């Protein structure tokens with residue numbers, strides 16, 4: 001007997017600008033849990049340079065006291081009888097920046113202990129499904145900060161991503177010199193290490209492919225060429241993990257805002273509009289990995305505009 005999903009009608013204002021807590025929802029026979037790795041703080045102009053500054057005066061709940069959007073970095077653990085997958089794997093043990101004007105705290109490192117608190121070891125994972133090859137989604141595939149551990153925690157685990165992502169974003173695996181130290185690592189070198197670690201177990205998948213019972217791949221290009229969403233369906237209910245197609249709940253209401261981090265702005269807009277149509281379907285919910293402490297929600301439509309409505313979760 002599963003409880004039906006309902007709206008969280010009284011969401012504390014602070015949740016719209018807080019680091020996400022570990023929260024779960026039941027999707028039919030499956031359980032989906034946000035697993036924390038860390039946080040990325042960014043100012044709105046860093047994401048939307050052409051945005052309207054006055055918007056934030058009217059919607060202060062989306063910014064923390066420092067004026068930052070507070071975006072979680074982590075993964076979505078999907079558990080069923082007999083299998084467990086993780087969608088994205090956070091930043092890994094690292095602190096970055098502020099390297100660019102507009103970034104605040106950027107820190108990862110909690111994912112493995114967060115999983116352990118949920119009773120999951122990395123060796124329990126049937127697969128890690130990757131939405132796209134950006135460093136805040138492929139953490140823990142290399143030892144960027146902890147050389148004491150010889151083998152990266154996720155190595156040897158089946159990894160899944162679209163063929164377009166691997167070929168267009170991950171093409172080539174430049175190797176770094178053995179004299180490099182961790183302190184010398186630049187993001188480019190870290191990226192090369194991540195690709196090296198992923199290569200032996202990566203399985204390339206295409207549109208509609210099922211990676212676990214009820215979990216299918218859906219191309220959602222624009223943020224990167226092979227960016228993917230994952231559709232998780234059980235018992236007539238669907239959860240759509242849409243990766244970085246949307247970076248914040250405010251983008252649900254403003255899908256036309258041009259995101260500076262999108263590889264193809266026009267394609268990204270088309271993807272956001274397609275996702276909004278899917279998310280508006282009955283019994284369909286969304287997971288926004290960077291959505292502060294309102295990662296689980298549904299898309300409501302009021303007078304022609306969309307908005308993010310958080311749903312009840314278990315802590």
Ligand SMILES: [Zn+2]
Nearest residue numbers: 134136137244
């Ligand atoms: Zn991201």
